Amino acid sequence: MRLGFIGTGAISAAVIHGISKAWGDANAIVVSPRSAEISQDLAQRYRWVRRAESNQEVVDNSDILFLGVMPQQATEVLRSLQLREGQIVASFVAGLEVATLQELTGPSVEVCRITPLPPIAQLEGPVMLYPGLGQVRQLIAPLGVLIEPESDAAMAALSTASGLMSSFFRLSQEAIGWLEERDLPRTQARDYVMAMFAALSKTALRHDPAALEALPRAHETPGGINEACREFLEQERWFETFALGMDAIDERARSLSD
Numbered sequence: 001m002r003l004g005f006i007g008t009g010a011i012s013a014a015v016i017h018g019i020s021k022a023w024g025d026a027n028a029i030v031v032s033p034r035s036a037e038i039s040q041d042l043a044q045r046y047r048w049v050r051r052a053e054s055n056q057e058v059v060d061n062s063d064i065l066f067l068g069v070m071p072q073q074a075t076e077v078l079r080s081l082q083l084r085e086g087q088i089v090a091s092f093v094a095g096l097e098v099a100t101l102q103e104l105t106g107p108s109v110e111v112c113r114i115t116p117l118p119p120i121a122q123l124e125g126p127v128m129l130y131p132g133l134g135q136v137r138q139l140i141a142p143l144g145v146l147i148e149p150e151s152d153a154a155m156a157a158l159s160t161a162s163g164l165m166s167s168f169f170r171l172s173q174e175a176i177g178w179l180e181e182r183d184l185p186r187t188q189a190r191d192y193v194m195a196m197f198a199a200l201s202k203t204a205l206r207h208d209p210a211a212l213e214a215l216p217r218a219h220e221t222p223g224g225i226n227e228a229c230r231e232f233l234e235q236e237r238w239f240e241t242f243a244l245g246m247d248a249i250d251e252r253a254r255s256l257s258d
Helices: 010-026 036-045 055-060 071-079 098-105 118-122 134-143 152-180 186-206 209-218 225-235 238-257
Strands: 002-006 028-031 049-051 064-067 088-091 110-115 126-130 145-147
Touching (some): 002 010, 010 028, 010 118, 028 036, 028 055, 036 049, 134 145, 152 186
Parallel strands (some): 002 028, 028 049
16 A cells, blocks of 8 residues: 655654554555655665655655644645545644545545554554544554544544653653662662553453443552552542643643644
């Protein structure tokens, strides 16, 4: 399959790394010239990736066109392109809803939205697709945990959770730093904390979603350390504050899409 990427930034690069890891040379990939550093690196790294001289050259040599530009650039970029009947445009652009995307591309082009996260480069993490176009689904399903929301609104709500990534690392940093202050080597502290978090994530994924509320108690001993920490954080209203943080993410995302 011929794949094109307009807007060769970090997320587009992560998707290309994931596609290359999952599919090898099964796809011919052409990337836009910007950013120059990333596009040149991809073309040097993979023999099936070629750097185009213009965005239109990417369009002319792709069956599925991935759009990875900034939200404020999307309208101008799409209106400048001559798309073909039957071509697929898959947008990474935050806040660009399907109806608007279809209006900008024209009725003869199929459109969908994808929200990849950086771990897609390692075939890990969630990747959202809406609507579920068959060719795109087949291509990206091996790249992570495929999530198919049923509307733009559902996609926006799920995207809010992606705003937790840096806070996760900040929390991890606090735990690792606390151990370092007690003379634990940083590597040992990192390995212990992150391996524990990874195992807990896998535990949650193995359980029925309806049973998730039981997991905190299932990981506590009455009077033990997990119970003590949870109760302290509840008294400090930490979890309520965390939920307020998600509200702040949602408000920020809405302001960017307006």
